[in-house]
Amino acid sequence: MSQSVVIVPCSGIGKTYGTVTREAAYIVTEDLRPADTRIVPLSLLVLGDEEAQAAVRDAAVVTLDGCKLACATVNVRQAGGAVAKEYAVLDFFRQHRDMKPQGIAELNAGGQKLAQALAEEVAATSDALRSEEDNHA
Amino acid sequence: MSEEYLQATVDKFIFRVKSDCLYSAAGVWVARDESTGLVRVGLTDFRQQASGDVAFVDLPAVGQMLQPGEDLASIETVKVDLAVPGPFAGKVVTVNAALAGTPELVNQDPYGEGWLAELAPDQWPVDGLLDAKAYLAVMTRQAEEEAAK
Numbered sequence: 001m002s003q004s005v006v007i008v009p010c011s012g013i014g015k016t017y018g019t020v021t022r023e024a025a026y027i028v029t030e031d032l033r034p035a036d037t038r039i040v041p042l043s044l045l046v047l048g049d050e051e052a053q054a055a056v057r058d059a060a061v062v063t064l065d066g067c068k069l070a071c072a073t074v075n076v077r078q079a080g081g082a083v084a085k086e087y088a089v090l091d092f093f094r095q096h097r098d099m100k101p102q103g104i105a106e107l108n109a110g111g112q113k114l115a116q117a118l119a120e121e122v123a124a125t126s127d128a129l130r131s132e133e134d135n136h137a
Numbered sequence: 138m139s140e141e142y143l144q145a146t147v148d149k150f151i152f153r154v155k156s157d158c159l160y161s162a163a164g165v166w167v168a169r170d171e172s173t174g175l176v177r178v179g180l181t182d183f184r185q186q187a188s189g190d191v192a193f194v195d196l197p198a199v200g201q202m203l204q205p206g207e208d209l210a211s212i213e214t215v216k217v218d219l220a221v222p223g224p225f226a227g228k229v230v231t232v233n234a235a236l237a238g239t240p241e242l243v244n245q246d247p248y249g250e251g252w253l254a255e256l257a258p259d260q261w262p263v264d265g266l267l268d269a270k271a272y273l274a275v276m277t278r279q280a281e282e283e284a285a286k
Contacts (some may be wrong), residue, residue, distance in 0.1 A: 017215060067215075068190060090190055090215060094240070097193060100213075 003133075004038045005126040006059045008076055010066035010089075011042035016101050017089040018066035020115045023107060025064060027119035028126065037126050045075040056081030060129040062122055065089065085125050092118055143273045147280035152183040155248045159263075160272035161224040164279075165209070166248060167266060174261065175230055178209065179252040180221060180243055183276045187283055189216035191240045196232040196254055203227055203256065205265075210253050212243065225263040227256040 009025040012018030029037045040061075044052035056076045063072040063086045073086045093099065093114060101111030142153040158166040164184030169176045185191070195211040203209060209223035232254045236242060242251040267275060 090192060093192055 003059055004036055005033075005084075005129050006040050006055055006061045006081075007037055007064065007122065007126075008040050008042055008045070008056065008061060008072045009064040010072055011046070012066050012071075014104055015066050016104055016107070016111065017093075019104055019107055020089050020101050020111055020118065021064035021066050021072075021087075023112070023115035024118040024122060027116060028122050032119055032123040033126050036130060037123075042072050042075060045079050046071075053079040053081075060084040060126075060133065062125055062129075063087065064118070064122070084129050087118065087122065089114070089118070092121075143269050145273055145277045145280065147277060148284040150186060150280070150284075152181075152186065152276060152280060153248075154181065154183075154269050154273045154276065156269045158248070159266040159268060160275075161222070161266060162272070162275050163222050163224075164276070165221060165224045167224055167263075169261065174257065175255045176225075176227070176258055176261075177252050177255050178224060180212070180247055181272075181276065182247050183280055184219075185244050185247045185251070187280070188212065188219050189214040191243045194236040194240045194243060194253070196236065197229045199229055199232060201229045203229065212240075221253065223256075224266060225256075225258050226260075227258040229254055230257050231255040 007025045007028060009021035010018040025039050029039050040052050040055050057080045061076050061081050061083050063076055063083050065072050065088050073083050076083050096114055096117055099110045099114035101114050102108040103111055142155055144151055144153045155166060158168045160166055164181045166179050166181050167176055191212055191214050193213040203223040204226050206222045208220045210221040212219040212221060233252050
């Protein structure tokens with residue numbers, strides 16, 4: 001059986017769109033696909049943590065970025081990992097205009113809906129990545 | 138610094154002001170095509186940077202008559218919902234349809250591909266618009282006030 005898909009969300013604290021990425025990552029790893037996915041914190045990659053770097057090198061990685069700096073995607077690549085799928089929350093919001101995120105410590109209803117929608121898409125992506133991996137095994 | 142642009146640095150940010158445009162103090166640039174008499178308008182570099190990444194741009198209907206200060210466009214960014222005031226009275230002749238699919242053009246190329254609309258002004262020249270040097274001074278004050286918040 002294939003290994004867990006690694007999800008790396010934005011680590012921007014105090015940023016609404018960063019909060020959406022983390023909420024989405026928690027929904028995937030705790031509710032939707034707890035057995036198939038896990039989070040690697042971006043902060044560990046930035047700090048050069050060897051275990052975190054090895055995790056993104058050895059697994060399929062999905063990045064969730066809160067802004068155009070795309071720190072999650074950039075740092076996974078700098079750690080030697082290959083990003084299987086990258087999501088930018090702003091692009092995702094453009095497809096879901098009725099889910100306007102606001103708030104930082106606590107997202108508003110729109111932000112929670114956006115995080116849920118993003119999580120469902122990430123979960124589907126995770127399924128596809130694991131299926132591909134199984135087919136190649 | 139390019140002669141095409143004036144620029145100011147405030148805090149860690151650099152803001153460009155296109156030399157051959159006129160400006161409203163609200164951060165709208167105005168460029169008249171002498172051959173057609175039509176006036177293209179858009180958001181200044183300072184206003185787009187201060188407003189953040191653009192998610193959606195709602196533009197007026199072609200044919201709509203605008204009064205000075207009336208909403209020319211509504212721009213939704215990651216930080217604010219911005220009502221862009223029209224800089225003069227006139228009729229909307231064209232809108233930038235590309236912004237429906239790629240609103241980020243307002244951020245990426247505010248004086249070029251990110252233009253908002255073309256208007257036929259009721260009269261020209263228009264009172265109250267600033268040249269680039271005057272707008273640079275106004276914009277610098279606005280940027281310094283925002284940086285001090």
